[in-house]
Amino acid sequence: MDYLLNEQQIMIRDLCRQIASEKIAPVAAEYDKTEEFPWPIVKILAQSDLFGVSIPEEYGGLGGGVLETCLATEELSKACGGITLCFAASYLGLDPILLFGTDEQKKKYLPDLAAGKRLAAFAVTEPAAGSDASAIQTIAKKKGDHYVLNGLKHFITGGGDAEVYIVIAMTDKSKGARGATAFILEKGMEGFTFGKKEDKMGIRASSTRELIFTDCEVPKENILAREGMGFIITMKTFDVSRPGVASQALGIAAGALESAVKYARERVQFGKPISSFQGIQWMLADMATQVEAARALIYATARMIDAGVKNVSKASAMTKLFASDVAMKVTTDAVQIFGGYGYIKDYPAEKRMRDAKITQIYEGTNQIQRNIIALQLIKEMAK
């Protein structure tokens, strides 16, 4: 399908396609095995200006929007959803600054993030606060012109490797969700350390660590927006970042589909390529239709956000929900088409299935996405 992308969007897509096939695909299996952070790929993405695709030009970026981030994430994820997360998670970390930062905060952080010199990360989740973000226990106590943070975040993508962190902490527990505040923290601040690195099922090139705050002093200039805005900042950030996760899922699915079609044409059984069997053809047709539907939904939503439409929560949740379910289905079917070869690590089919699973879980489980969609439906009807 032709999505009528403009010249710059085509340029971004094509360059990412080239990086994915020439630089990422050859090393994807190795990073999956070793769980090392793919700094050489980060360097290539930085040198190609990709970290700046959706940052305004005045802060050193290329001035694109959500669609540009989505296009890049999709293309890179075709080769490896895990390596791509180093790029996508940095956007999740810088989105709150883009959306709520003061000009001063933007000037301080965005140019380095646009250049890929530093990576950003977003920290909400805690051991007891997953889907229920209001259960956050990290505390920020005001003390003169700074705040003192104590607590623990876990499952933080990019944790330890990123340098700029948006941390949600409670400044007033009695107010519940309205007592949460977003702080900008930097790696190296006193009292800010990292805990254990998780050993994950998939997206293994991406690091996931605990963040530990022990009497960590953060100047009050590092508050995003104002006290009590932490929960709103989180929701608004997810509104623009969920199409990004959806694009990661889409890329994983599209990569699986492409390799399944290729394999089906090469694999000969009963004297014929298996692509000549209707059973396989119908599977491929269904996979392709689902992938295209996910793409259409993501691009439409991204364009809606970029055009400045106000309430995008429902559409944004739909992209994440639909594309991640498609990714799980399509990667599972791809393994089926590969048969025994799909189950062993010599082919990337099983890795895609492992990488796909997280997209149904993080940035709000798909059950939470359904809550968001349903709530919006009911609200609309009640109007």
Place this chain on the structure above:
Amino acid sequence: MDNNASPAQAHIVVCIKQVPDTTDVKIDPETNTLVREGVACIINPFDMYALEEAVRLKELLGGRTTVLTMGPPQAQAALREALSMGIDEAVLVSDRAFAGSDTLATSYTLARAIKKLGAFTLILCGKQASDGDTAQVGPGISTHLDIPQVTYIKKIESIGEGTARVERMTEEGFEVLETPLPCLLTVVKEINEPRLPSLKGKMRAKSAKIQIFTAQNLDCEEERLGLKGSPTQVIKIFSPERRKGGEVLHGDKEEVTDKLVAFLKEVLV
């Protein structure tokens, strides 16, 4: 020497060639010529290393870089790709009068174009082109310009005031040489890893102005251009016959050795 620019204002010239993408090349079995229809054109892979080295040297020394190619108007695509990697300026040397040039006429024409560019510190070329494989144009340019040439460079150790120290690949190892500047170097793939273009570079390249030098622009002798200036003639192009598959000897060690000795005796005696 009027061509000599000091390193502070280094000017590095890179000569490149647009070639068919040989990962996907087909020969017409009837005519024995290259099938050009539908074949993508790329920058000669060896020239990519020369471009990368020029951009690296500029990052290190400052100064400016110019990329040069001789070819039809569509060779502008190759120049734009070079610009997107970080080269500053591009020149297309293009004229019907240059058609049919062999390596002598090509190197003469490029040398005249470089002369027109003014002062330069260094000329970089790939060691050879992937289509012709002659490795003659680089050395030809240096001869026409009467400057030193060092071929098969795998490392530029340093560029100083008026001299460069380089490592040159040989079959046994490498030589370390010092050469006066300006000079011409041809590079091998061991020298670096070419970068991918950047988005900002691509955007700049898209709208960049490419200078075009025609035969009239160059101070050159007409009879040394194009077909007239080319003593080399291609008589015939053909695909070599496919070699027959070898024979695999089976059996235990003694058996195989005996068979091999018998075979060698038969062939050699």
